[in-house]
Amino acid sequence: MSERQRGLIVLAVLAFIGLAMAVAGAGRGDPLQAHGYIVLLFSIGIGCVLLKGYFAPEPPATRLDSYYDDPSKVGIVLAMGWAVFGMFVGDWVAWLLAFPDLTFDAAWSSFGRLRPAHTTGVIFGFGGNALIATSFHVMQRTARARMPDQFSPWFVLIGYNLFCLLAVSGYFLGITQSKEYAEPEWYADIWLVIVWVTYLLLYLRTLARRKEPHIYVANWYYLAFILVVAILHVVNNLAVPASFAGAKSYSAFAGVQDAMTQWWYGHNAVAFFLTAGFLGMLYYYLPKRAERPIYSYRMSIIGFWGITFFYMWAGSHHLHYTALPQWVQTLGMTFSVMLIVPSWIAAANALLTLNGAWHKVRDDATLRFMMMAAIFYGLSTFEGSFMAIRSVNSLSHYTDWTIGHVHAGAMGWVALITFGSIYALVPWLWKRERMYSPALVEVHFWLALAGTLVYVFAMWNSGIIQGLMWRTYSDSGTLTYSFLDSMVAMHPYYVARAVGGLLFLIGAVVGCYNIWMTIRRPSGAEATADTPLPATMQPAE
Amino acid sequence: MFGTHYRIERKSVILAVAIMIVASIGGLIEIAPLFTIDDTVETDPDMRVYTPLELAGRNIYIREGCYACHSQMIRTLQDEVERYGPYSLAVESKYDHPMLWGSKRTGPDLARIGGKYSDQWHTAHLTNPRDVVPQSIMPRYGWLGRAQLHTAHLGDDLRAMRAVGVPYTDAMIANAAADAVAQASPDDDTAGLVERYGEETQVRTFDGDRRTVSEMDALVAYLQILGKLSKAAEQPAKAVAAAATAPAAAEGGQARP
Numbered sequence A: 001m002s003e004r005q006r007g008l009i010v011l012a013v014l015a016f017i018g019l020a021m022a023v024a025g026a027g028r029g030d031p032l033q034a035h036g037y038i039v040l041l042f043s044i045g046i047g048c049v050l051l052k053g054y055f056a057p058e059p060p061a062t063r064l065d066s067y068y069d070d071p072s073k074v075g076i077v078l079a080m081g082w083a084v085f086g087m088f089v090g091d092w093v094a095w096l097l098a099f100p101d102l103t104f105d106a107a108w109s110s111f112g113r114l115r116p117a118h119t120t121g122v123i124f125g126f127g128g129n130a131l132i133a134t135s136f137h138v139m140q141r142t143a144r145a146r147m148p149d150q151f152s153p154w155f156v157l158i159g160y161n162l163f164c165l166l167a168v169s170g171y172f173l174g175i176t177q178s179k180e181y182a183e184p185e186w187y188a189d190i191w192l193v194i195v196w197v198t199y200l201l202l203y204l205r206t207l208a209r210r211k212e213p214h215i216y217v218a219n220w221y222y223l224a225f226i227l228v229v230a231i232l233h234v235v236n237n238l239a240v241p242a243s244f245a246g247a248k249s250y251s252a253f254a255g256v257q258d259a260m261t262q263w264w265y266g267h268n269a270v271a272f273f274l275t276a277g278f279l280g281m282l283y284y285y286l287p288k289r290a291e292r293p294i295y296s297y298r299m300s301i302i303g304f305w306g307i308t309f310f311y312m313w314a315g316s317h318h319l320h321y322t323a324l325p326q327w328v329q330t331l332g333m334t335f336s337v338m339l340i341v342p343s344w345i346a347a348a349n350a351l352l353t354l355n356g357a358w359h360k361v362r363d364d365a366t367l368r369f370m371m372m373a374a375i376f377y378g379l380s381t382f383e384g385s386f387m388a389i390r391s392v393n394s395l396s397h398y399t400d401w402t403i404g405h406v407h408a409g410a411m412g413w414v415a416l417i418t419f420g421s422i423y424a425l426v427p428w429l430w431k432r433e434r435m436y437s438p439a440l441v442e443v444h445f446w447l448a449l450a451g452t453l454v455y456v457f458a459m460w461n462s463g464i465i466q467g468l469m470w471r472t473y474s475d476s477g478t479l480t481y482s483f484l485d486s487m488v489a490m491h492p493y494y495v496a497r498a499v500g501g502l503l504f505l506i507g508a509v510v511g512c513y514n515i516w517m518t519i520r521r522p523s524g525a526e527a528t529a530d531t532p533l534p535a536t537m538q539p540a541e
Numbered sequence B: 001m002f003g004t005h006y007r008i009e010r011k012s013v014i015l016a017v018a019i020m021i022v023a024s025i026g027g028l029i030e031i032a033p034l035f036t037i038d039d040t041v042e043t044d045p046d047m048r049v050y051t052p053l054e055l056a057g058r059n060i061y062i063r064e065g066c067y068a069c070h071s072q073m074i075r076t077l078q079d080e081v082e083r084y085g086p087y088s089l090a091v092e093s094k095y096d097h098p099m100l101w102g103s104k105r106t107g108p109d110l111a112r113i114g115g116k117y118s119d120q121w122h123t124a125h126l127t128n129p130r131d132v133v134p135q136s137i138m139p140r141y142g143w144l145g146r147a148q149l150h151t152a153h154l155g156d157d158l159r160a161m162r163a164v165g166v167p168y169t170d171a172m173i174a175n176a177a178a179d180a181v182a183q184a185s186p187d188d189d190t191a192g193l194v195e196r197y198g199e200e201t202q203v204r205t206f207d208g209d210r211r212t213v214s215e216m217d218a219l220v221a222y223l224q225i226l227g228k229l230s231k232a233a234e235q236p237a238k239a240v241a242a243a244a245t246a247p248a249a250a251e252g253g254q255a256r257p
Helices: A003-028 A032-052 A061-065 A070-098 A111-143 A151-173 A186-208 A217-236 A255-290 A297-319 A326-338 A340-353 A358-363 A365-387 A390-396 A400-429 A438-471 A483-489 A491-520 B002-008 B012-036 B052-063 B078-084 B119-127 B154-163 B170-174 B176-183 B191-197 B215-225 B241-255
Strands: A239-241 A249-251
Touching (some): A003 A151, A032 A151, A070 A111, A070 A400, A111 A151, A111 A255, A111 A400, A186 A217, A186 A239, A217 A255, A217 A297, A217 B012, A249 B154, A255 A340, A255 A358, A297 A326, A297 A340, A297 B012, A326 A340, A326 A390, A340 A365, A358 A365, A365 A390, A365 A400, A365 A438, A390 A400, A400 A438, A438 A483, A438 A491, B002 B012, B052 B154, B052 B176, B052 B215, B154 B170, B170 B176, B170 B191, B176 B191
Antiparallel strands (some): A239 A249
8 A cells, every 4th residue: 555545544534533523523512523523624634735646656766765854844834833823822811911801702712711722832732843843853864764654754743733733722612621731632632642652653663774873862852752741641631531422521530649640740741741852852953053062971861861760750849738648749849859960961961062162152043042942941940949849839839930930941941942953954954055044043032032031030020929928927917918919919020921922922923934934945055965874884883 | 880871772662661661660659659548538428529510610610721820729838728718638629520729829719719709799700800809810701601501411421420430329410411400490499409419509590590501600609619518628637637738737837927
């Protein structure tokens, strides 16, 4: 069976499932109906693209002598699209917290439904697509081998985006299981498992074809990202659907066990989705762009295994002083503090790699994106360990400080390393000499940095003020401030935060324009030696 | 050590298996005992279950993402106990699939909001929060009053809850839809509902509109039951395992002059 036929069959099955969902949902008056139509239309749309080239002659066999980068190219474009969408929604909800009536009198546009659209849009839409696109690129280069087939990467990329689409459209329709960063319902979760297993197999199959005896450190991180996210996703989403004809399901766990499971998932989504995967990016694109080897092999090893082991214990620091047994809280705090060691080793390893290339950091905004990401990685991991200490957490928990911390990581670390990697990768993939406009990369860098700093400082202020106001007592021994007092005091910081987010969003739009113009510009660069090793050639040890 | 690694990193499957093992340890040690150690959740033989209307309200609370801004977990800190009431016990959310402890207080904690405000206040507040609290930044939920509650399939919801461990009886499941309507219709026959869910079941026209059972009815019914399913927190002697967290309460008083 040719890969084109395989694609058509998969899409036909998917379209049938979509139709079945639509019919079943319609019978119950359930929002599953709308999702059925989305799956159906999605499969038909992709099917049209496939059919357009279905009868074209097979490409020549010589294509197998080069890397397969088309899925990476599409993945980057999708990542930037999701970035603008997710950041736009994020900034919208930021303004809503300052001016609550800046929205429509409609269910879909209320804060509670928009907020997960923001988190899913940026984490899974932007971050996930960037991870998939870069991992395809990195695994082939570091293995010096082409992917084993063409079908699997497309299935992973397109299937993953269907999951994101179901997730975000679901929130607007009112479909959510409320588990933070795991909101999509049971059928979307099952679909993601299928996509993810294919992703893992694709990764392992490509590594099995490698011409290098050793697996490079970036791949350890990408592998950990794929494997552990699979474990987390399956366990956290165990649920019983109310009906197979409806979207709603009930979590297998309740109360304290559910809380621990959710934060075991939630914190390790940060660890293995937002950290491990992006460290994979950092370990490949930073040394490549700086043209320096990684500073220390041993630091890479200690950092990697430390992160893989310690992070999984840290989730319970989200539940200090709650009904979770204290021994679990204490374990979580202890491991969170220890986590600073591998985290800083990883950050230091990246920064020390730049020794001898600091003049490039000064001149090249792309490399500066990556350097600044490593700095924010170090800062936010320090802050995370600090906030996990029980007495600090008594002040910071439930406040905007947490939001500030998350965004120091998400904007300062995850988004900056992604933008840096994409600016390095786009000219390589599209065989251009450089980005359309290095000046616009520079503009984007300063907008992103300014936006992050404004955002984070605003949230540090509001969070600490909030925490202090909640626990301030008057001389007569009563609470000084009502909750409302603390909320009113947040207003200026909420405006500042929304401005910071806007700067960051504008930066992403500038980036999109620059990438688009780079792609449109005719190829000027001569063919480079960016090809896999032929099967007959033996690599040097 | 580094020599061993030098060999391991040449075998992708060994590397993958090693990652899985190393990453599984923390979760196994922290999560598995929570299911086996009896002290983790206090026992409360008088614990009530959510009525179908309250469960429907809870699902609306989930659907609208209320948990993103409101916690339902009062910590063992003095200021929280004084502001919101007795600190939350594990037993109080033992029928919460999923739990809604929350992680952020853009608005106040709701673990014990039940009974603190009138139905009328809740309805007005949800319709436009700024009508009753001028400085509020909460979204308006006016459409909840206009949307009729879908009760037809509530039996499926109860059955799924029973599958994950909530003790709903066959009679509760069979009468779920009728019970949901009855709870918001005090003029009708509510004897069956009260018999199944207990004398303390709140039967009222929650949103003030007697003609239909709206989503507003369900949400207000849910808000009014918050903190009232179990009385364990009011009777500290009964709550054995709570002693484990009690020292933390004293520690939390540090901000007091």
